[in-house]
Amino acid sequence: MRATRGLAGFVLTLLVCAAAAAGFAPAAEAAPRESRYAAIVVDFDSGDVLHAVNPDRQSYPASLTKVMTLYLLFDALESRKVSLRTMLPVSSHAAAQAPSKLALRPGDRIAVEDAVLALVTKSANDVAVVVAEALGGSEDEFAEMMTRKARQLGMSSTTYRNASGLPDSGQISTPRDQARLGRALIRDHGEHYHYFSTRQFKWRGQPISTHNRLMLRYKGADGIKTGYINASGFNLIASAKRDGRRIVGVVFGGDTAGWRDRQMAQNLDKGFARLKGGIDIRSAQVEEEDRQDLDRLIASAKTGPQDRKGKVVMAAARPQDDESRGAGDAEPDSWSVQVGAFSAYKPAHKAASAAAKKLGGLVSRATIDVDKAGSGKKALYRARLSGFTEDQALAACKRLAKAKKDCKVVQPSA
Template sequence: MHLNRTGFIKALRLALIGTTIGLATLLGSTNPAEAGRYASIVIDADNGAVLHAASPDARSYPASLTKVMTLFLLFDEMDKGRFRLDSMLPVSAHAAAQAPSKLALDPGDRISVRDAVLALVTKSANDVAVVVAEAVGGSEANFAQMMTRKARALGMRSTTYRNASGLPDTGQVSTVRDQALLARALIEHHPGYYRYFSTRQFVYEGQPINTHNRLMLNYPGADGIKTGYIHASGFNLIASAKRGDKRIIGVVFGGTTGASRDKHMAQLLDKGFARVKKGETVEMAEAEASDDLPNIDELVAAAQVAKAKAPNKVTKAKPQKVAMRGAAKPAANNDDDDDDEAVGDADPPTWSIQVGAFNEYRPAHKAATDAAKKLGGLVAKGSIDIDKTGAKKKLVYRARISGFNEDQARAACKRLERAGKACKLVNPNS
């Protein structure tokens, strides 16, 4: 079939639109502005050869992938003998004040290095990241400088760190290429400690904490390493998988949901293993164009057009309704009520707390209502849930409040315990 010049240009435009829509669908969005944040890379862990790349040197925010470098520096210090797994790290007021996702540590608490490592790789705890930073660097600001110096030493030329957690900071930037370099260096320099990134669950203060890295749970050969999310970057992921004697590392920035990002990463890793088997590499990483990935310049241009056309209108947010029956209304300007927005691939609001178990419904409901009043704004999005269990003559009514995410549930129990009330966390798998 022959096309004249006009027909060829029209067909090319349709093809570009098709691939743009294809990637947006793959990442869970048809919004070109969101797709414009996308970048990815896959490398051979043995030699660093690039197996796939799409905008690998475009800077974005690493989010909780930052904690890989935080742990790298901690592992360096452990190799020097400065810390052991049973060393206890103090919790400062600055660390305790970090936004979720976190362990809800209090100033003056202490946490072991082992628990700190596990809290970072599973829960992505921001308060623990600062605990580590202060223990290693004296202050988080000084530690951030150490992180940046380490990045340069590893060849991460486009990365700058401003904090230890990945919480939003416009000066904290990186690229997928740099994050792949970091993951490869960590596996090479700290193979013994790298195994912690494959942790599926650990128990802290009697409560199980599950990993946020769901790709690791489902992809054959995957054994780490880190998820991340802030609004400005989208859903990020570093993944490493090994099949036989071959290991590859993939990095994705800019997913619109955790699930779509994980699905896309699985496809990239599949293609990466296929290329390793064939001995193929990408000579010019910046210029690669594959069948299912559009030209990133097209996406960026589309994002700029969409932004220019978007109405410059500010809408006032509607207040949230209080779903808790019998609960006190949220207190205004309450610094304790800071668990509404979680950063770092936080768990959905499917956790509950239990404040007692009774032989009758009325006292169970009263216990839950009283607890809700003490919790104030922490239960603004929760609901009383009296769970009935047991046989007819041995019924037990468990007084529960549901609708929390894990951070909110932990904060609620801590508040009740400080008030002398019993409280038990109930995770979604209970």
């Protein structure tokens, strides 16, 4: 009997070693990174928690930061420090911000209302800094104003370091705090909340569409803000109203925009069901997700086909510059078309604008993106239209080719 057990143990050891040599590992070790998922849903009127998963886990808010930037801008509107027609100057610091951006240039000016629309749709980082400098004198001073306001609103676990949400290790928050902010903005600035329902606006004749896809698909949803940097994953504050009841939800750490939106929809469904069911929401239990199960979920979402040796091949990584350039909350998996490369910004923008006009309806959800490569005399301005699916990008280039215009499809990581 002992010999049998010894032989079985020896065989098991061999199998484990063989699995390790073949590239297999326990599921917990297969995860590319620790799960970042955290979420909360609250009743707008009372603030009672309807659903929560790790709601006090700190992470990076990414472009959810711009909700606070807008809160302070709405404060300034109500105190009449500015009006919707006030023109805000663009500094070199603002113009130098990483995408997502309007590609403003030093010396430009932008109206407050256009700034609001650019922040809620394009999530423009350059515009966030324009607002910060106009209200705070400098972005650093404005970040201190943001943190002070956060404390006034009861956001005890939030610190702001910039106005845009671009990567900064000191800029942190939690789903619970962001839910407080969402409720406060709707409560304190309800007359301006309608801007978050904007699906598209035009900037210098070009359409800019919202990044908030959930708002377009979920019944009752009417705002408010998406966010993404590589370090945070895909974040979202959402609000929806049904049968006269409003709820606010927050998701941190989605692995893709689609997964984040689906998870938010499920969470909001749970919130409305709890309200409708008349459950005592004050005693709603926080659901602590199993860490290993979440890690397995994220790992499986990131794996692709197997190679000849049986190892799992990881799917294509996010663009390498997502974190360093920030990416605002632009979809990092969107496709682009490039219609030329120039030594100056103006002809590049002109070429992209001409291509957009030529494409007509095909660019209803795309935006002009003049991408600068290099610096100094070697700088190159690539005229692009971004925000396409792969099929749309291919169709756009096909149409431009028929018009005898240069065009090439640019993959997300290019």
